[in-house]
Amino acid sequence: MAGPKLSGKKLGKTPTKKKQKKEALPPKQVEKEELFSDSEGTDEDFQEKNDDKEVNSDSDMSSDVDDDPFAADILAADDDDDGSDARSDSDVDSDSDGDDTDLVKKSKAIDDEREREEKEGDEELQLNIKEEADDFRLPTAEELEEETHRPPDLSNLQRRIKEIVRVLSNLKSLRQEGATRKDYIDQLKRDLGSYYGYNEFLIDALVELFPPVELIELIEAFEKPRPISLRTNTLKTRRRDLAGVLLNRGVNLDPLSKWSKVGLVVYDSQVPVGATPEYMAGHYMLQSASSFLPVMALAPQENERVIDMAAAPGGKTTYVAALMKNSGIIYANEMKESRLKSLAANLHRMGVTNTIVCNYDGRQLPKVLGQNTADRILLDAPCSGTGVISKDESVKTSKTAPDIQNCSQLQKELILAAIDMVDANSKSGGYIVYSTCSIMVDENEAVIDYALKKRDVKLVPCGLDFGRPGFIRFRQHRFHTSLDKTRRFYPHVHNMDGFFVAKLKKMSNSKSAKSSVQSEEIQGVESIESSDQQNTEGADDKHSEQEGIADENGKLKEEVAVDKKRKRDVQKHSVKKGVGQNSSVTKTGKSENQLVATKKREKKKPPPREEIAKAREEKRQALREATRKAMMKKK
Amino acid sequence: MRPLDEQETTQVFEKLHKFVGNNLKNIVENPSHEGPDNSPGRYCFRLQKNRVYYVSESLVKRATNIKRDNLVSLGTQLGKFTKGGKFHLTVQSLGLLAENAKHKVWLKPTSEMSFLYGNNVLKGGVGRITESISEHDGVVVYSMSDVPLGFGVAAKSTQDCRKMDPNGIVVLHQADIGEYLRMEDDL
Numbered sequence: 089m090a091g092p093k094l095s096g097k098k099l100g101k102t103p104t105k106k107k108q109k110k111e112a113l114p115p116k117q118v119e120k121e122e123l124f125s126d127s128e129g130t131d132e133d134f135q136e137k138n139d140d141k142e143v144n145s146d147s148d149m150s151s152d153v154d155d156d157p158f159a160a161d162i163l164a165a166d167d168d169d170d171g172s173d174a175r176s177d178s179d180v181d182s183d184s185d186g187d188d189t190d191l192v193k194k195s196k197a198i199d200d201e202r203e204r205e206e207k208e209g210d211e212e213l214q215l216n217i218k219e220e221a222d223d224f225r226l227p228t229a230e231e232l233e234e235e236t237h238r239p240p241d242l243s244n245l246q247r248r249i250k251e252i253v254r255v256l257s258n259l260k261s262l263r264q265e266g267a268t269r270k271d272y273i274d275q276l277k278r279d280l281g282s283y284y285g286y287n288e289f290l291i292d293a294l295v296e297l298f299p300p301v302e303l304i305e306l307i308e309a310f311e312k313p314r315p316i317s318l319r320t321n322t323l324k325t326r327r328r329d330l331a332g333v334l335l336n337r338g339v340n341l342d343p344l345s346k347w348s349k350v351g352l353v354v355y356d357s358q359v360p361v362g363a364t365p366e367y368m369a370g371h372y373m374l375q376s377a378s379s380f381l382p383v384m385a386l387a388p389q390e391n392e393r394v395i396d397m398a399a400a401p402g403g404k405t406t407y408v409a410a411l412m413k414n415s416g417i418i419y420a421n422e423m424k425e426s427r428l429k430s431l432a433a434n435l436h437r438m439g440v441t442n443t444i445v446c447n448y449d450g451r452q453l454p455k456v457l458g459q460n461t462a463d464r465i466l467l468d469a470p471c472s473g474t475g476v477i478s479k480d481e482s483v484k485t486s487k488t489a490p491d492i493q494n495c496s497q498l499q500k501e502l503i504l505a506a507i508d509m510v511d512a513n514s515k516s517g518g519y520i521v522y523s524t525c526s527i528m529v530d531e532n533e534a535v536i537d538y539a540l541k542k543r544d545v546k547l548v549p550c551g552l553d554f555g556r557p558g559f560i561r562f563r564q565h566r567f568h569t570s571l572d573k574t575r576r577f578y579p580h581v582h583n584m585d586g587f588f589v590a591k592l593k594k595m596s597n598s599k600s601a602k603s604s605v606q607s608e609e610i611q612g613v614e615s616i617e618s619s620d621q622q623n624t625e626g627a628d629d630k631h632s633e634q635e636g637i638a639d640e641n642g643k644l645k646e647e648v649a650v651d652k653k654r655k656r657d658v659q660k661h662s663v664k665k666g667v668g669q670n671s672s673v674t675k676t677g678k679s680e681n682q683l684v685a686t687k688k689r690e691k692k693k694p695p696p697r698e699e700i701a702k703a704r705e706e707k708r709q710a711l712r713e714a715t716r717k718a719m720m721k722k723k
Numbered sequence: 724m725r726p727l728d729e730q731e732t733t734q735v736f737e738k739l740h741k742f743v744g745n746n747l748k749n750i751v752e753n754p755s756h757e758g759p760d761n762s763p764g765r766y767c768f769r770l771q772k773n774r775v776y777y778v779s780e781s782l783v784k785r786a787t788n789i790k791r792d793n794l795v796s797l798g799t800q801l802g803k804f805t806k807g808g809k810f811h812l813t814v815q816s817l818g819l820l821a822e823n824a825k826h827k828v829w830l831k832p833t834s835e836m837s838f839l840y841g842n843n844v845l846k847g848g849v850g851r852i853t854e855s856i857s858e859h860d861g862v863v864v865y866s867m868s869d870v871p872l873g874f875g876v877a878a879k880s881t882q883d884c885r886k887m888d889p890n891g892i893v894v895l896h897q898a899d900i901g902e903y904l905r906m907e908d909d910l
Binding site: 333362363365366368369370371391392393414415416417428429430431432433435436437439441442443444445446447448456457458463 | 756757758759760761778779781782785786788789790792793794795796797798799800815818835836839866868870871872900901903904907908910
């Protein structure tokens, strides 16, 4: 139509206008202008078209835009959208087309553009969702190396730790291709070590002790301090009275828990709890809740002789004295001279009068104080302190495998010394309580197991039922089954420091371990051995019969289990000692009798002669039946 | 560890007499229930590293096999002998003294803390005071709730105390339980 002419006209007129307008218009409108830039015709027409297009389009464009075929040329140079540039160029090129087709094309272009944007937006959304819901990927070696060069990104570490724990909880479905459990755990160890500040050895040890979720709980609990608690000194006051006085002073406190009658927990205080006149008068002692436990397990009675082998600073010793009401005698020993002053001061402050304080290495105490002299002994052994990390953060980085081994060695020597000092025949006692503030198996269960093997002692219940039982087996260790009577305490479960308590009773003053310790554990071996003995006693020694005997023994064990075992024990011993069977029954050898007596924890008396004879008869009959059966089978 | 000789014993008893007067008899002859023997024994005084201890016999018997260098403390500590040979009672004996004290002073709550910091007792801080205190008597200081806070020497007799101005010193400080926190190393 009149397009080309007009366009020529416009060329002259409008560029300047356009230029001005270009500056005035916002970029959006600039873009939209380009879309409409291919309009031709007069200004009026142009205006109409513009209006039409505005009506047609959904844009928010303002009305006063001069649509100009060369607007695109001018504006195209500084427009962001390259796509619309292309479009506008093509539109300009197709100027020659009719208005209608251009309109259609334009509207199509707008629609297309919108669709494209929507699609891109959706794709991006999908991509984002996909990234988050994607399986957690372990960082590759390059990424790890990169991380070591950068400063540690704590939030990233935290996120990764959580992800790994999540994956480990459901490894089958959530694991990455080609990644083993070990990879995940190794990465977790590294992250935990760098996020919380642990050294490799300690993190390895903790990972072995706990499953991942509990491990995180424990480590978090170690970051926070445990509540302050104090113990009422029953020699000078009562808990009720003390609580009243302290509340008046502005201390916010509560009874500790239902298992303690003397404990109080302090939430907050207006005055320093360690400097009140009541503290100075010895009415209470600042002591962590876990330190109550070994003394409660020890349960000292009045008029007893008690030894505390590692007494400083004296919290437990003063508790023992309070329970004994200042009767009897306590030997409080402490090896380090620097801690002796605080021990003596605490004892005097709390009004303890029945204590002798001495300064020896605990391993030498038996020589000084004598063997078999004490009724009860409390050994709160020096340890690596891995249970009290919330009090002392340096443990996180300073403990290594040799430290633990040294501690373990010392603890084993100390516990033997303690056992030697206890009098097994004491009327009211004969107990040793061993406790540490550590959660390592090497310092706890391993030491008790060692003591069980070396001396004639047995584990008894501590009386602290709210703790977790100790380990019976751990990695390659297999401990005595009675070790489940020991108790472990954790910060994330019991809200007190990590602790371990075990109570031993000394069965006899001999320095050898009793044999039934082994007999209970290794019952299979025993039956074979006893069958050997029976063979030597005059039975046939055909292989089949041996097996038959073993089988019969197995069955008989079930029937008359305890009797058989007793008999076999007795027989084993008699054979070993080369003495006739009768002597085991008669009470000639006290040690033998004791051994026999100690073996049968449930039974009080050794089996009388008639019972043994009866048992023997039954066995012989069983033998005969077995042979008969074998003969029948052969036939 | 050795028993006190004559001179030392007189010194100790003199000091104690200032505080407990006739009750000294009780202190010396008190039957003790410490020790694992069922029958009560007697108390005795022992000297170890210039410190005097008040211990029951059964404890003493059992402490004899501990070497001198390794024995730190026995029973209750009464006081120390200085290098010059003088005897001073220390705060650890407060329990014993408080039980048997003849002369007592009760402090008002406001002046408790001042005494616990080692200051002397002023008249303004005195809540109650026993009669018949004469000058240079040993006095045990209590709080109003009957908690023993320490002991000292009376600066004036009770009569004179009444006439004194409020800032006058009533009891000269010798030992107080605040020493457990302030001077733990020197005890």
